[in-house]
Amino acid sequence: MSTAVDTGLPASVVAEYLDRVGLPGERPTLAELTRAHVAAIPFENVDVVLGRHPGIGLDVVVDKLVLRRRGGYCYEHARLMAAVLEHLGYEVRPVMARVQADRGGPRTHRALVVDEQLVDVGFGASMLVPMPLRDGVVVDQAGWPHRLEREGREWTLVRSTRGGEERAYRLDPEPSEPVDDEVAHHFTATHPSSPFTGQLVVMRLAEGVSRRLVRTTLTTEYADGRVEExxxxxxxxxLASLDVDLDDDEAAALRTWWSTQRRDQ
Incomplete structure (x- = not known):
């Protein structure tokens, strides 16, 4: 039984979504769907830095990520993915995660548990495929090993980085409610201490290569350890090179914000 996700996504919208991620007319496996989603839909926070985020209601997310072919951050990615998976007959459990838990990070990340696998298409474009909820099992994510470690009733996501390993977040396995998304989104999109309100963050992931724009630096990291900045x-x-296509109004607003940020640095 699915828990606490939006339901009733029309078949026509699911068809448009599948076209958006390059799987038109198909009924993909879970791994095929997550790979296609990450490849097609960017992780980006343009609306947050512009102070004009439209919200994370399912209709708003569909309009933005599917119809207007923009990207978004975790609440948008997870809400869309959950609704599509439910339509396709999967059992979905939305869960919250405490980011950088070892450093006192907040519980502000949204992920999904589907058939006892962690599905996370919105964690900074760092995961391509689901991960089984089994202690210590290593899963290759585009060339970077990830594993889940059980700690009591919770799970910690550990991923390889160029500096070694990083305990990325601690997952609460209990199902959460849509209102939890709304509260976390409000903090993440408006609070001055949020990592997304004062800097542009865009991330893309493909096999063997991770690209991320943070502030004014575009970093390309390869699974073999090479890094270009x-x-x-x-x-x-x-942003266009990272598959974030803005309309004229969005582009003008972002250029204005960008020039202000560069002057303040």
């Missing part, structure tokens, strides 16, 4: 001068062009 470049300073961005035209923010709209940089």
């Amino acid at each position: 470049q300073e961005v001068t035209d923010v709209v062009d940089a």
Whole structure:
């Protein structure tokens, strides 16, 4: 039985979503769907930095990520994925995670448990495929090993980085409610201490390569350890290279915000 997710996504919308992620007319497996989703829909916080986020209601998320072909962050990715999976007949349990729990991070990340697997298409584009909820099992994520460690009733996601290993977040396995998303989203999108309100963050993941734009630096990291960095001068062009296509109004607003940020640095 699915718990606490939006239901009733029309078949026509699911068809548009499958077209959006490059799987038109198909009934994909769970891993095929998550891979396609991460490849097609960017992780980005443009609306947050512009102070005009439209909210995370399912209709708003569908309009933004599917119809307007924009990206979003975890609440948007997870809400869309949960609704699509429910339509396809999967049992979905939305859960919350405490980011950087070892450093006192807040419980502000949304993920999903589907058939006792962690499905996370919205954690900074770092996971391509589901991970079984089994202690210590290593799963390759585009060239970077990840594993889940059980700690009492909770699970900790541990991932490899160029500096070694990182305990990315601690997962509460109990099902959460849509209102939990709303509260966490409000904090993440508005609070001055949120990592998303004062800096642009865009992330893309493909096999063997991770690209991320944070503030004014575009970093390309390869699974073999190579790292390339470049300073961005035209923010709209940089976002287009990361598959974030803005309309004229969004582009103008972002350029204005960007110029202010660069002056303040």
